[in-house]
Amino acid sequence: MSTENKDNIHHGELVEVEEVVEFTPAYRWQHWIRALTIVVLTFTGFYIAYPFIDPSSNPEPTNFLYANMRAVHLAFGFLMIAAVLIKTYLTLLGKADTYKAEFVSMKDLINPKIWIHQLGYYMFLSKHPPLKGVYNPLQFMAYFAMYILFYLLIITGIVLYVHVYHEGLGGALYGIGRWFEVLMGGLANVREIHHISMWALLIIIVIHIYMAVFNAVFGKNGSMDAIFSGMKWNKKH
Amino acid sequence: MNENNVRSEEMPVGDDNVRVEDMPVGENEHASGLPSGLKRIVVDPITRIEGHLRAEVVVGDDGVVQDAFVSSTLFRGLEIIAKGRDPRNVPLIMQRICGVCTYSHYLKSTMSMEDALGITIPYNAALVRSLMDASLFMHDHPVHFYQLHGLDWIDITSALKADPAKAAKLAFKYTKNPIATGENDLLKAQETVKKFASHPQGLGPFANAYWGHSTYKLTPEQNLIGLSHYLKALEMQRKVAQMMAIFGGKNPHPQSLVVGGVTCIMDMLDPARMAEFMVKYKDMKNFINNAYYADVVMVAEMYRDEPSVMKEITIKNFMAGDGLLVGRKEYLLSKGMILDGDLSTVHEINEDLITEEATHAWYQVDEPLHPYDGDSEPKHTGFVESESVGPDGKMVHSQNIDPVGKYSWIKSPRYDGKPMEVGPLASILVSYASGNKRVVKIVDQFLSDTGLPLSALNTVLGRTAARMLQAKVIADHGLEAFDNLVENLKVDQESCARYVIDNDKEYKGRGIGEVPRGMLSHWTRIKNGVVSNYQATVPSTWNAGPIDARGVKGPYEMNLIGLKIADLTQPLEIIRIVHSFDPCIACAVQVMDVRGNKISEYKVDPLYGGVCSV
Amino acid sequence: MKVSTKETTYDSLYATFEERIEKLKKLPKMKEDTSIEQAIEENGFSRREFMKWAGAMTAMLSLPASFTPLMAEAVKVADRLPIIWLHMAECTGCTESLLRSANPSIDSLIFDYISLEYQETIMTAVGWQAEQNLENAIKKYKGRYILMVEGGIPNGDTEYNLTVGPHGKSGKKISQDASKDAAAIFAIGTCSAFGGVQAAAPNPTNAVALSEVTDRPVINVPGCPPSEKNIVGTLMHYLLYGTLPALDVFNRPKWAYRLRIHDLCERRGRFDAGEFVENFGDEGAKDGYCLYKVGCKGPYTFNNCGKQKFNQGTSWPIQAGFGCIGCSEPNFWDTMGTVNEPLRDRLYHTTLGGLGADATADRIGIALLTVTTVGIAAHAAIAAVKPPKK
């Protein structure tokens, strides 16, 4: 990985940088696993909602495309559940500095000055505020919303799942699943909430990717690379 | 011709029948609010109908009805609910107006969408729909005659005294091939009820009726035949409902019509299913001819001297829609109008002249207004505290209709300002007067079998007979649609037209035609791809509506006036008359607002491509 | 091991039968004022005739003649189950469905199993007499009758949009009064179970489910209408076992509403294969492809239609090629979207005041995504010209 920061080149001056571990490998893995599950779940989810591929080259019902799509959706669904649960656990109780730093971001979150400066920064009005944690308040809110959506998708997904597979896990979760079903006013609504949550997530992700690129281009350090390599470059002082 | 029928606009109704609100209120006044010598009778609930209906009459000392009011006591507001919904959902919502004529609203609503969108449905679809329609008529009319209306004519307690052997012989008097009237059948029917009656729990649903009433006219043996057919009809209605379910998926509330056609293509293309339909059809045809027809002839024979059912009806304006398509453009039942009972001319219906009145209906119309200016928001004013004849003949406290105020959820439709009767009687008379060959033959046969004159149809008995005659026309000829379907399937398997709904366009359309209780029309407007306005103008509304702005009453109320009631605590005569209309009050109570719905404005948009499901 | 002979089987049967009759005898009689024998005689049956009848019944059930006196005894004590059926804001479709019952048939139901004390579509009494029947039944069978209610209940300001009887009592009041002393309450049809069609937005009459107006437990038997099997089956459960059925989360009997339409569907193989009817009447429709893409809501609907079917197994909506509209689910008129479109195409026009009359979740999603992308592009463009402050 290059030690040259595009940012620095862009501004025409060369600054000495040092590599700092921003993200541990595990952290990066789970990020990309989650990213992958979202992509696969979105694709298969869209298919489940409206089967847009016509598999039938022969009239015999032997090609179980829909069932396969659902199987993939469920497999990745459970992968996502695992990833989200692990990440939640780590954020709340993780020992590594990164997770602690995530926690520290809360301090920035409740600081109105940082909010104003952060907004100002994105609106090209003010400088980037100094942060105590890893995420600025907007970022934090975005990730927080993402998690709400994950859990919504997971809960609604499980409620749908218990009606697809009645044995084992499906059977064990049946009671709680149906409790949620009543809460949401029936299975049709569950499906609808699942679907809408997907859209909300997609929109946040598009913004997320842009912000990641934006920060990578204009930010002071290589957060874009960080999520790939785990490193970022802080100015040497 | 009877001068009493349609009143000219200037002449308020009741000139010859004193109306309550015109009466002086003075020292004679009762707690009932009526002058002395007059008593009010309330009949609520009227049972053995669809919906919630009340009748109130004011009788003199002689037991003759001076004035009559009919009120519907339930409002649901489905037309309001239709607004803003996808046009394809609305027919299913409209279907839930009524579970008795379960198919009528589904079909007419679907047709209104097709009219609006300019869709011509495939011939196969039209014929399948017609076969389903036939099964509705063949279900609805016999069920009405036996289960709903039957016990107004048949006294089942008298049947317990009958001699089954004698009754079995008697049955041959009315048909060559009697059904369920062998001595054993009759004995069994008698035993069923006897066992039932002997149980300490008593008569269950038949308890506390007006058994033994002086206007029951059948002999014990005839009553026993009727009773056996009552039980047989319970079985037959179940079977004939299966006919509709073959193409409709279920009954009540079939589910196989879509805007554009029908969905039951697998059943339509399945010879076993088709045969099943045909066989059941013939089975029911047999019942209609050898039980229903025969019993109506029997009833006509015995009741022809009973004044309460032979009084000539006063409103002799009849309106009918076309019904039961059997060929590309051929219907079994003719459309048109008869005015003032004049059978020499069948008038064309000009739908522009249909209006509504809500002066006495629970909607927000303060003054008597022309319906084009009407408002369809509900305004419920309820009943007033008063008195009426109680179950034991004494005056008791009750909630009563306010004759000068609003008193029903049903509006009063008018044609060119005139009240009209719709229903099988209208349909049969219009078809007869139009020279509809199939109908003329069957009507003439009935008249000769009973020895009654044609004018006898203008009575309560005639109305009940006409319903049977309509069922017979359909039973005898409906399979023409089946034969044409079979023929057409050899060359064409289309079942659904394709179309798209353009969200940028506005559409208007209506579905109109004859249903079991008369002429039904559904009117729709579509805007932004959703229904923006919706009205159903329903048969029972025409018949059961309250007094209009000019003080003119509709068919139900007019039919009751002048009726003599033998026993004020047992108003069987009232029930018999009201039942003769086959009330469907859930149907009747649909807010009618024809403002702007002139038929001339209903432009048909050209059919253009797309897919049925889009 | 002793092989039980016919005789010993009958012996033990006789014993249990006797025992049951003794127990039944101890229960309070329905009508205290008339003895059964009295009633029988009053209605022209002699004791001899009655015993003859009991003999015939015994033979019909293939029991030895020794059972005849017992049978006569049993008839005397076995009461038909009293039923009160109320009509509220409804279309009578549920009553019609009841009439379609075949096993037991509606006539045998009425004459052999139940005592239909009040049912406005079937009963002969009218007006005051009808009202008396209702009041008497509630009194006489206090705590022992089954209440079945068809229709939603107009509530609140619009409670009096339904009144019945000479006293103009509201439907709500009538159903509350009848609920009080019922042994069990069945809400028949989606109207009564969940409010139904009149409760669909904007619910002009404030119609609510029966369970909203009474504190008594209500068993929901939804469907619009429910099949004859589900109505009568719920009743037969009570008649056969003397108990109420196990219920699901929406208080529906599990025996009928445990599984989804989708789980019992004859087209499920097609679904899993991804073979869908694209347009009504197409080749797929002729071959019985799955109706999901033309709007089937079977995956979200709990009912046994595919198993029990309607009209004595004649058919059901999916067999007729239409697809399920979700008629046994709460608020299905509002939650299931367009009948001929998959759920993802549910319209959201109401929230946008008619502006986006065709708005579905996907369209709204795409629109928002487009707005987002445009915003991003604008932001990026500005950033290219005027980078953020350092």
Ligand code: HEM
């Ligand atoms: C351009 C490439 C991307 C970069 C540079 C990037 C960077 C980051 C960074 C730095 C974080 C915060 C660290 C973390 O919490 O894991 C993050 C979080 C996240 N990213 Fe990305 N990301 C990228 C693409 C994606 C994509 C394509 C997806 C999904 C399809 C995605 C989904 C997520 C999610 C769900 C989070 C969750 C927040 C959390 O777990 O705390 N990212 N990303």
Ligand code: HEM
């Ligand atoms: C990013 C996460 C997810 C996305 C984007 C997503 C998307 C979707 C979509 C669009 C649908 C179709 C809904 C419709 O008919 O409109 C669907 C269905 C479904 N999803 Fe997900 N989903 C996600 C996560 C999950 C999870 C975590 C589970 C849990 C196991 C799950 C289980 C299901 C099930 C069982 C169905 C219904 C399948 C059927 O009924 O045949 N999903 N999903």
Ligand code: NFV
């Ligand atoms: N009136 C009425 Fe109906 C009919 N037939 C429908 O339009 O009954 Ni329910």
Ligand code: SF4
């Ligand atoms: S549930 Fe359906 S069928 Fe039953 S009364 Fe209500 S609308 Fe009619």
Ligand code: SF4
């Ligand atoms: S037709 Fe409906 S219920 Fe049957 S498999 Fe297809 S989606 Fe499921």
Ligand code: F3S
């Ligand atoms: S619409 Fe209703 S009838 Fe059955 S198939 Fe669906 S639940």
Ligand SMILES: [Mg+2]
């Ligand atoms: Mg109307």
